[in-house]
Amino acid sequence: MTxxxxxxxxxxxxxxxxRQILAYLTQEPMLAEELGEQCEGSESTIYDRLDQLHSMGLVSENLQIDPQGHHRKQYETILNSVNVTFHDGIYEVQLEIKEDPPDRFARMWGGMRRD
Structure with missing residues:
Protein backbone atom coordinates (compact mmCIF):
# COMPACT_ATOMS: atom_id res chain seq x y z
CA MET A 1 0.00 0.00 0.00
CA THR A 2 1.33 3.44 -0.82
CA ARG A 19 -6.45 11.23 17.63
CA GLN A 20 -8.60 9.89 20.46
CA ILE A 21 -9.57 6.83 18.41
CA LEU A 22 -5.93 6.07 17.60
CA ALA A 23 -4.94 6.55 21.25
CA TYR A 24 -7.67 4.22 22.57
CA LEU A 25 -6.84 1.60 19.95
CA THR A 26 -3.25 1.42 21.23
CA GLN A 27 -4.64 -0.17 24.40
CA GLU A 28 -6.73 -2.90 22.76
CA PRO A 29 -8.87 -3.58 19.68
CA MET A 30 -12.35 -2.06 20.06
CA LEU A 31 -15.74 -1.95 18.42
CA ALA A 32 -17.05 1.35 17.05
CA GLU A 33 -19.67 1.45 19.82
CA GLU A 34 -16.97 1.13 22.48
CA LEU A 35 -14.95 3.91 20.84
CA GLY A 36 -18.05 6.11 20.75
CA GLU A 37 -18.45 5.68 24.50
CA GLN A 38 -14.78 6.42 25.17
CA CYS A 39 -14.57 9.42 22.82
CA GLU A 40 -18.05 10.73 23.65
CA GLY A 41 -18.75 11.23 19.96
CA SER A 42 -21.83 10.57 17.88
CA GLU A 43 -22.05 7.23 16.12
CA SER A 44 -21.81 8.89 12.69
CA THR A 45 -18.70 10.86 13.70
CA ILE A 46 -16.94 7.78 15.05
CA TYR A 47 -17.78 5.71 11.96
CA ASP A 48 -16.67 8.55 9.68
CA ARG A 49 -13.28 8.85 11.41
CA LEU A 50 -12.84 5.07 11.43
CA ASP A 51 -13.56 4.95 7.70
CA GLN A 52 -11.00 7.69 7.07
CA LEU A 53 -8.38 6.06 9.30
CA HIS A 54 -8.96 2.70 7.63
CA SER A 55 -8.83 4.11 4.09
CA MET A 56 -5.46 5.70 4.91
CA GLY A 57 -4.14 2.41 6.27
CA LEU A 58 -3.83 3.60 9.87
CA VAL A 59 -6.28 1.11 11.43
CA SER A 60 -7.27 -2.42 10.50
CA GLU A 61 -10.72 -4.01 10.65
CA ASN A 62 -11.42 -7.51 11.91
CA LEU A 63 -14.84 -9.11 11.63
CA GLN A 64 -16.19 -10.39 14.96
CA ILE A 65 -19.18 -12.70 15.26
CA ASP A 66 -21.05 -12.63 18.56
CA PRO A 67 -22.93 -15.65 20.03
CA GLN A 68 -26.19 -14.48 18.39
CA GLY A 69 -24.50 -14.56 14.97
CA HIS A 70 -24.26 -10.80 14.47
CA HIS A 71 -21.25 -9.51 12.56
CA ARG A 72 -19.42 -6.49 13.90
CA LYS A 73 -16.15 -4.88 13.00
CA GLN A 74 -13.44 -4.58 15.60
CA TYR A 75 -10.76 -1.98 14.96
CA GLU A 76 -7.08 -1.97 15.82
CA THR A 77 -4.43 0.66 15.18
CA ILE A 78 -1.54 -0.36 12.97
CA LEU A 79 0.14 3.03 13.26
CA ASN A 80 3.22 3.15 15.49
CA SER A 81 4.35 6.70 14.90
CA VAL A 82 4.18 9.77 12.68
CA ASN A 83 7.28 11.79 11.90
CA VAL A 84 7.06 15.21 10.25
CA THR A 85 10.31 16.70 8.97
CA PHE A 86 10.89 20.15 7.55
CA HIS A 87 13.84 20.90 5.26
CA ASP A 88 14.68 22.81 2.09
CA GLY A 89 11.33 24.59 2.06
CA ILE A 90 9.25 21.41 2.15
CA TYR A 91 7.87 19.02 4.71
CA GLU A 92 7.52 15.27 4.67
CA VAL A 93 5.28 12.99 6.67
CA GLN A 94 6.58 9.52 7.40
CA LEU A 95 4.37 6.86 8.94
CA GLU A 96 5.67 3.85 10.85
CA ILE A 97 3.13 1.09 10.33
CA LYS A 98 3.11 -2.18 12.30
CA GLU A 99 3.98 -5.13 10.16
CA ASP A 100 2.41 -8.46 11.01
CA PRO A 101 4.63 -11.59 11.03
CA PRO A 102 3.34 -13.09 7.73
CA ASP A 103 4.02 -9.82 5.88
CA ARG A 104 7.46 -9.53 7.48
CA PHE A 105 8.28 -13.13 6.49
CA ALA A 106 7.09 -12.56 2.90
CA ARG A 107 9.20 -9.41 2.63
CA MET A 108 12.28 -11.18 4.02
CA TRP A 109 11.76 -14.23 1.82
CA GLY A 110 11.21 -12.05 -1.24
CA GLY A 111 14.47 -10.25 -0.53
CA MET A 112 16.53 -13.45 -0.65
CA ARG A 113 18.26 -14.35 -3.87
CA ARG A 114 19.17 -17.72 -5.24
CA ASP A 115 22.76 -18.28 -6.29
Missing part, protein backbone atom coordinates in the same frame (compact mmCIF):
# COMPACT_ATOMS: atom_id res chain seq x y z
CA UNK A 3 1.57 5.97 1.96
CA UNK A 4 -1.30 8.43 2.13
CA UNK A 5 -0.80 11.98 0.98
CA UNK A 6 0.84 14.19 3.58
CA UNK A 7 -1.95 16.77 3.57
CA UNK A 8 -4.67 14.20 4.20
CA UNK A 9 -2.74 12.58 7.04
CA UNK A 10 -2.04 15.88 8.76
CA UNK A 11 -5.65 17.03 8.32
CA UNK A 12 -6.99 13.81 9.81
CA UNK A 13 -4.52 13.83 12.70
CA UNK A 14 -5.57 17.42 13.39
CA UNK A 15 -9.02 16.08 14.29
CA UNK A 16 -9.54 15.43 18.01
CA UNK A 17 -11.76 12.38 17.44
CA UNK A 18 -9.25 10.73 15.09
Missing amino acids: EPESERVLDLLGDDYA
Whole structure:
Protein backbone atom coordinates (compact mmCIF):
# COMPACT_ATOMS: atom_id res chain seq x y z
CA MET A 1 0.00 0.00 0.00
CA THR A 2 1.33 3.44 -0.82
CA GLU A 3 1.57 5.97 1.96
CA PRO A 4 -1.30 8.43 2.13
CA GLU A 5 -0.80 11.98 0.98
CA SER A 6 0.84 14.19 3.58
CA GLU A 7 -1.95 16.77 3.57
CA ARG A 8 -4.67 14.20 4.20
CA VAL A 9 -2.74 12.58 7.04
CA LEU A 10 -2.04 15.88 8.76
CA ASP A 11 -5.65 17.03 8.32
CA LEU A 12 -6.99 13.81 9.81
CA LEU A 13 -4.52 13.83 12.70
CA GLY A 14 -5.57 17.42 13.39
CA ASP A 15 -9.02 16.08 14.29
CA ASP A 16 -9.54 15.43 18.01
CA TYR A 17 -11.76 12.38 17.44
CA ALA A 18 -9.25 10.73 15.09
CA ARG A 19 -6.45 11.23 17.63
CA GLN A 20 -8.60 9.89 20.46
CA ILE A 21 -9.57 6.83 18.41
CA LEU A 22 -5.93 6.07 17.60
CA ALA A 23 -4.94 6.55 21.25
CA TYR A 24 -7.67 4.22 22.57
CA LEU A 25 -6.84 1.60 19.95
CA THR A 26 -3.25 1.42 21.23
CA GLN A 27 -4.64 -0.17 24.40
CA GLU A 28 -6.73 -2.90 22.76
CA PRO A 29 -8.87 -3.58 19.68
CA MET A 30 -12.35 -2.06 20.06
CA LEU A 31 -15.74 -1.95 18.42
CA ALA A 32 -17.05 1.35 17.05
CA GLU A 33 -19.67 1.45 19.82
CA GLU A 34 -16.97 1.13 22.48
CA LEU A 35 -14.95 3.91 20.84
CA GLY A 36 -18.05 6.11 20.75
CA GLU A 37 -18.45 5.68 24.50
CA GLN A 38 -14.78 6.42 25.17
CA CYS A 39 -14.57 9.42 22.82
CA GLU A 40 -18.05 10.73 23.65
CA GLY A 41 -18.75 11.23 19.96
CA SER A 42 -21.83 10.57 17.88
CA GLU A 43 -22.05 7.23 16.12
CA SER A 44 -21.81 8.89 12.69
CA THR A 45 -18.70 10.86 13.70
CA ILE A 46 -16.94 7.78 15.05
CA TYR A 47 -17.78 5.71 11.96
CA ASP A 48 -16.67 8.55 9.68
CA ARG A 49 -13.28 8.85 11.41
CA LEU A 50 -12.84 5.07 11.43
CA ASP A 51 -13.56 4.95 7.70
CA GLN A 52 -11.00 7.69 7.07
CA LEU A 53 -8.38 6.06 9.30
CA HIS A 54 -8.96 2.70 7.63
CA SER A 55 -8.83 4.11 4.09
CA MET A 56 -5.46 5.70 4.91
CA GLY A 57 -4.14 2.41 6.27
CA LEU A 58 -3.83 3.60 9.87
CA VAL A 59 -6.28 1.11 11.43
CA SER A 60 -7.27 -2.42 10.50
CA GLU A 61 -10.72 -4.01 10.65
CA ASN A 62 -11.42 -7.51 11.91
CA LEU A 63 -14.84 -9.11 11.63
CA GLN A 64 -16.19 -10.39 14.96
CA ILE A 65 -19.18 -12.70 15.26
CA ASP A 66 -21.05 -12.63 18.56
CA PRO A 67 -22.93 -15.65 20.03
CA GLN A 68 -26.19 -14.48 18.39
CA GLY A 69 -24.50 -14.56 14.97
CA HIS A 70 -24.26 -10.80 14.47
CA HIS A 71 -21.25 -9.51 12.56
CA ARG A 72 -19.42 -6.49 13.90
CA LYS A 73 -16.15 -4.88 13.00
CA GLN A 74 -13.44 -4.58 15.60
CA TYR A 75 -10.76 -1.98 14.96
CA GLU A 76 -7.08 -1.97 15.82
CA THR A 77 -4.43 0.66 15.18
CA ILE A 78 -1.54 -0.36 12.97
CA LEU A 79 0.14 3.03 13.26
CA ASN A 80 3.22 3.15 15.49
CA SER A 81 4.35 6.70 14.90
CA VAL A 82 4.18 9.77 12.68
CA ASN A 83 7.28 11.79 11.90
CA VAL A 84 7.06 15.21 10.25
CA THR A 85 10.31 16.70 8.97
CA PHE A 86 10.89 20.15 7.55
CA HIS A 87 13.84 20.90 5.26
CA ASP A 88 14.68 22.81 2.09
CA GLY A 89 11.33 24.59 2.06
CA ILE A 90 9.25 21.41 2.15
CA TYR A 91 7.87 19.02 4.71
CA GLU A 92 7.52 15.27 4.67
CA VAL A 93 5.28 12.99 6.67
CA GLN A 94 6.58 9.52 7.40
CA LEU A 95 4.37 6.86 8.94
CA GLU A 96 5.67 3.85 10.85
CA ILE A 97 3.13 1.09 10.33
CA LYS A 98 3.11 -2.18 12.30
CA GLU A 99 3.98 -5.13 10.16
CA ASP A 100 2.41 -8.46 11.01
CA PRO A 101 4.63 -11.59 11.03
CA PRO A 102 3.34 -13.09 7.73
CA ASP A 103 4.02 -9.82 5.88
CA ARG A 104 7.46 -9.53 7.48
CA PHE A 105 8.28 -13.13 6.49
CA ALA A 106 7.09 -12.56 2.90
CA ARG A 107 9.20 -9.41 2.63
CA MET A 108 12.28 -11.18 4.02
CA TRP A 109 11.76 -14.23 1.82
CA GLY A 110 11.21 -12.05 -1.24
CA GLY A 111 14.47 -10.25 -0.53
CA MET A 112 16.53 -13.45 -0.65
CA ARG A 113 18.26 -14.35 -3.87
CA ARG A 114 19.17 -17.72 -5.24
CA ASP A 115 22.76 -18.28 -6.29
